[in-house]
Amino acid sequence: MNLQLQPHSEVQKSHVNDFHRDVLKGLKSHPKKLSSKYFYDKAGDRLFQEIMAMPEYYLTQCELDIFKNKTADLARLIIPENEPFDLIELGAGDAMKSTFLLKHLVEKGTQFTYMPIDISGNILSILKEKLSRELPDLEIQALEGEYFEMLQKAASLSARRKVILFLGSNIGNMDAGEAESFCYSLNQNLASGDRVLIGFDLKKNPHIILNAYSDQNGITAAFNLNLLTRINRDLAADFDLKQFQHYQTYDPVSGACKSYLVSLKQQTVKIGNDSILFEENELIDMEISQKFSTEKIEELREKSGFKHLGEIKDSKNWFVDTAWQVNKDNQY
Numbered sequence: 497m498n499l500q501l502q503p504h505s506e507v508q509k510s511h512v513n514d515f516h517r518d519v520l521k522g523l524k525s526h527p528k529k530l531s532s533k534y535f536y537d538k539a540g541d542r543l544f545q546e547i548m549a550m551p552e553y554y555l556t557q558c559e560l561d562i563f564k565n566k567t568a569d570l571a572r573l574i575i576p577e578n579e580p581f582d583l584i585e586l587g588a589g590d591a592m593k594s595t596f597l598l599k600h601l602v603e604k605g606t607q608f609t610y611m612p613i614d615i616s617g618n619i620l621s622i623l624k625e626k627l628s629r630e631l632p633d634l635e636i637q638a639l640e641g642e643y644f645e646m647l648q649k650a651a652s653l654s655a656r657r658k659v660i661l662f663l664g665s666n667i668g669n670m671d672a673g674e675a676e677s678f679c680y681s682l683n684q685n686l687a688s689g690d691r692v693l694i695g696f697d698l699k700k701n702p703h704i705i706l707n708a709y710s711d712q713n714g715i716t717a718a719f720n721l722n723l724l725t726r727i728n729r730d731l732a733a734d735f736d737l738k739q740f741q742h743y744q745t746y747d748p749v750s751g752a753c754k755s756y757l758v759s760l761k762q763q764t765v766k767i768g769n770d771s772i773l774f775e776e777n778e779l780i781d782m783e784i785s786q787k788f789s790t791e792k793i794e795e796l797r798e799k800s801g802f803k804h805l806g807e808i809k810d811s812k813n814w815f816v817d818t819a820w821q822v823n824k825d826n827q828y
């Protein structure tokens with residue numbers, strides 16, 4: 497999920513403009529807000545790798561447990577029988593978990609093309625290189641760009657049935673409205689019979705959840721503060737990182753796990769030609785990592801018009817990969 501682009505390109509300029517616009521809009525709102533989609537520059541990617549390796553951050557291990565130890569069940573749930581198909585992964589990254597499924601399918605001689613979609617061409621070339629070494633028989637068609645544009649491209653490339661993977665509880669980084677419109681658009685961009693597998697982090701003991709996002713070593717804090725460093729670098733700003741402190745909350749009733757940065761004093765921060773005033777203890781809303789109940793997942797499925805196919809949980813029942821199918825005959 498590295499959004500950094502090659503220097504001096506037109507694409508880079510338009511991304512910097514979007515970033516500038518979003519940052520100013522967010523910091524001029526009440527309460528102040530920054531989008532966690534901007535966490536992932538080079539340093540942010542590295543910090544997220546460190547987070548995934550932390551013992552407290554159980555999410556990765558739970559979903560890995562599903563992909564590694566329940567691979568055949570997973571394949572039975574989402575893979576169309578006796579029919580070639582395209583397996584599309586949204587935000588594939590290093591495809592650490594899905595590689596277990598890919599290996600299983602290749603070994604069984606299943607006919608399919610793996611289509612990883614990512615905004616970062618760099619990540620996709622590393623992935624292609626890794627997979628062609630580990631699974632030389634795998635057919636890969638990497639798609640660089642935004643999810644929905646690339647889904648349309650995938651549809652134009654082949655009329656085969658599509659199976660979409662959206663893993664890692666990335667859906668939890670959207671607020672309720674965004675998650676609904678994302679799932680609805682996903683449904684609208686697919687054809688009847690296509691399938692999706694979405695990873696959801698489930699509600700559990702609140703201490704476990706809070707610990708995963710407020711680690712003792714401050715890696716999650718650094719992950720949040722890194723966005724201020726990015727704004728300083730890319731938008732000529734002068735945030736003093738020592739004057740902002742990470743604060744994490746988890747509300748076990750709503751399932752909202754939220755991170756904030758707290759301004760430690762009254763201060764004015766320059767961003768290019770703009771000045772933003774922070775009161776002492778004023779918050780910047782940085783990220784939501786929503787935790788789900790089975791009912792909430794069902795509600796999301798119904799609102800976006802999918803049919804339930806099944807689900808697989810890890811051995812602790814902390815994480816679920818849920819399979820839905822597009823059923824256009826039955827919609828509205």
Ligand code: AVI
Pocket residue numbers: 547555664665666667668669708709716719783784785
């Ligand atoms: C990428 N995403 C699913 C992570 C999460 O759990 O919300 C990002 C993250 N933020 C803090 N720790 C990890």
